Amino acid sequence: MSRFNRPNKVDSLAGFRTEKTEPTVPFGLLKAARKSGQLNLTGRGLTEVPQNVYRLNIDTPEEAQQNVSFGESDRWWEQSDLTKLLLSSNQITQLTDDIKLLPGLTTLDLHDNQLSSLPGALGELQELYQLRLSHNQLRSLPVEVCTLKNLCSLTLQQNLLESLPEELGQLENLTELDLSYNNLKVLPSSLGKLNCLQKLNLSHNKLRCLPDSLAHLTNVKLLDCSNNHLTDIPASLSEMRAMEQLYLRHNKLRLLPKLPAPMLKELYVGNNQIEQLEAEQMACLTSIALLELRDNKIKIIPEEIASLSTLTRLDLTNNDITILPASLSLLPNLNMLLLEGNPLRGIRRDVLTKGTNELLKYLKGRIKEEPEGAVEVHTAMTLPSQTTVNVHDIRALKLLVYSEKQASNIPDELFDAAADQGVATANFSKNQLTSVPSRLVEFQASLSEINLGFNRLTCFSPDICKLLQLIHINLGNNQLSDLPPELRSLTKLRSIILNNNRFKSFPDVLYQMISLETVLLSNNQLNEVDPCRLIKLVHLSTLDLSNNDLLKIPPELGLCTSLRCLSLEGNPFRTPRAAIMTKGTDAVLEYLRSRIPT
Structure with missing residues (x-):
């Protein structure tokens, strides 16, 4: 028979072809995951979750069947159940009910995929602490998710959500909820039952009003309602006593909201119709530091x-x-x-x-007219024009000012005039001081703010650490290179300004001050920062490290999820790239998290 007339058609390449199989995860990664309890599959081009990932806690590897003489320490497949599963930046279109085979998960990261729905089996992950679902195509949230009693962080930004289940209020331990960039028109009234909530982001939706039940969120510190269709803010929001930052930009407000929130420090109402x-x-704005009224x-x-009196920045552009x-x-x-x-x-x-x-x-x-009670005191050491002691400011405003005098010390007459007056603020900026005035300690029962910026300080006296009521310290534009360990005794300190000094590393004592909310360290010589210690500053919302000598940004910095504003510009690092930096703090943190090795 001629070789051209074979009775059956034979595929001559059959031995070289392989059947299309489901995506798998390298054995080495699975082995490491069973040892550490963490599996990072970020950015692997997955279209579905491989079955051997779902069954990681169940299936025994061939290695175990081949040799039964392993010691306990060698039996890696029995060492740890999976607790952290990172699947972000893939093309996953669905999650199956098999996710319930991983009941020990505490972190499940699915952000930046193509999910249009979620299985009800998610409700069986009762240990789940953090659930990241941002940048998907979700149109609804299954009710079963609302049964996750241990869930503390739920991020759903950049989806297609049009409504939320009323059962959302059952997430009693939730501290962070991000619903920004969706299509929400109304919010469930049960939102007010999230008593532990501290950060609530509702920006970039289609909300026309806010439910009165929000008033019950008495632990919320940050509320972002920017880019909605709000025409009014309910008066009941004044009961949110813990609120420190309120974003109402790009709405249709005609009046500044009347909000007697005693802790409110930052109010953003730009791009509205306020006349x-x-x-x-x-x-009402008794503690306001930043007021944005632009556009x-x-x-x-x-x-x-x-x-x-507490206002530091006013934007009327x-x-x-x-x-x-x-x-x-x-x-x-x-x-x-x-x-x-x-x-x-x-x-x-x-x-x-x-x-x-x-x-x-x-x-x-x-x-x-000069303020009532202004008295001039002349001494031999200063010019008459420099020695005005404003008794009115001291008595009425509890304000002690001796600024822009180019003085090398503060006259005793000033301290004498302020004795027993309960001074709350001392401003000695823009002088030639080489040390912190020792007599400041006389106001340790009342002083909450010190401004010593633009002087020549080379050290910060430990005696000042006796001022236990301090909330704000400005030490910018000096010659400091270190801070005393005694600073940790200032348990009420919320912000410290250290811009334009000579620090070469992040001051060690600041890592121990968990009350800090704002740390400004731009224009120094920092070459490192320890994210593992920084993450313990759970209240830190603003960190400025711009214009320093940071050669690399550790990926673990992305775990500092309390940060609302992170400035890194002007450092010589290569990654994150400028394109990532321009997207803002959330994008930078998300990028850094995606680069954390397992």
Whole structure:
């Protein structure tokens, strides 16, 4: 028979072909996962979760069957159940009910996939602590997820959610809930039952109103409702007593919300339709430090703005303001005033371009009468113009100021005048001080804020650590290279400014101060930061490490999920790339987490 006339057609390449099989995970990874309890399959191009991952806790490997003489320490397949499964940045389209075969999971990361639905079997993962589902195509959340009693963090941003189950309120231990970038029009009233919630992100949805039940979230520190269709903020939100940051940008508000929240430090209401500021609303902001009012229709700034004694930054960009009240100059802590895009009259252009300090000086010069009680004390050591002791500020505002004098020490007359007055704020910035004034200790029962910026300090006296009421310290623009370990005794300290000093490493004592919320360390010489210690600062929301000497950013820094603002610009590291950095803090942290090795 001719070789051209064979009766049966034979595939000559059959021996070289392989059948298409389901995706598998390398044996070495599975072995390591059974030892550590963690499996990282981030960015592997998976379209589904391999079966050998689902069955990792169940199937016994061939190695175990071949040799039964293994010692207990060698039996790696029995050492640990899987607790952490990272599947982010793949193309997974579905999760099957087999996920219930991994009941020991505490962390399940599925962000950046193509999931359109979730199985009810997720409800059987009762040990789950963290569930990341952002950047998928989910249209609903199964009710079974709401039975996860141990769940503390649930991130659902960048999905297609149009509604949420009323059972959501059963997640009694939830501390972080991110629902941003969805299609939500209403929220379930049960949201108010999440008593442990501290961070709630509702931005970039289609909400027209907020439920009154939000008032019951008395532990929420950060609430973000930006980019919605809100026309009003319910008065009941004033009961959210722990709230420190409130974002209401890009809505349709016509009035500044009346929110007597005693802890509110940052209020963002830019890009709304606010036309006027009322004295009653301003009076509520008793602890405000940052007030953003940009891109509104405000015409008049009321004189009562002078009551915001804690205000440090005021953004009035792009409004319709023609006249600035001279009372702005009476704000003792204001160091940033943004006014671009307003039709201001009566103020020379050169004054506006010189910055906040010069503008406030100019406005202060328009106050014709000196504050009542101002007394001049002349000494041989300073010029008469430098020795004004403002008794009114000391008695009425509890404010002790001796700033911009270029003095090498603070006159005793100033401390004498403030004796027994319960001074809360001391501002000795912009002088030539080489040491911290020792007499500050006299105010240890009342002093909550110190500004020693722009001096020549080379060390920070441990005696100042006796000021146990301190909440804010500004030590920027000095010559400091270390901080004393005694600083850890300041258990109420929330923010410390150390910009423009000589630190070569992150100050060791700061790792031990769990009350810290803001740490500014830009323009130093930092070459390292320890994320494993930094993650213990559970309240840290703002960290500025820009313009230092960081050659690499450790991926574990991504686990510092409390960070709301992380600044890393101006360092010589190569990754994260600039394209990632421009996407903001959340994107940088997510990128870093994805690079954590198992």
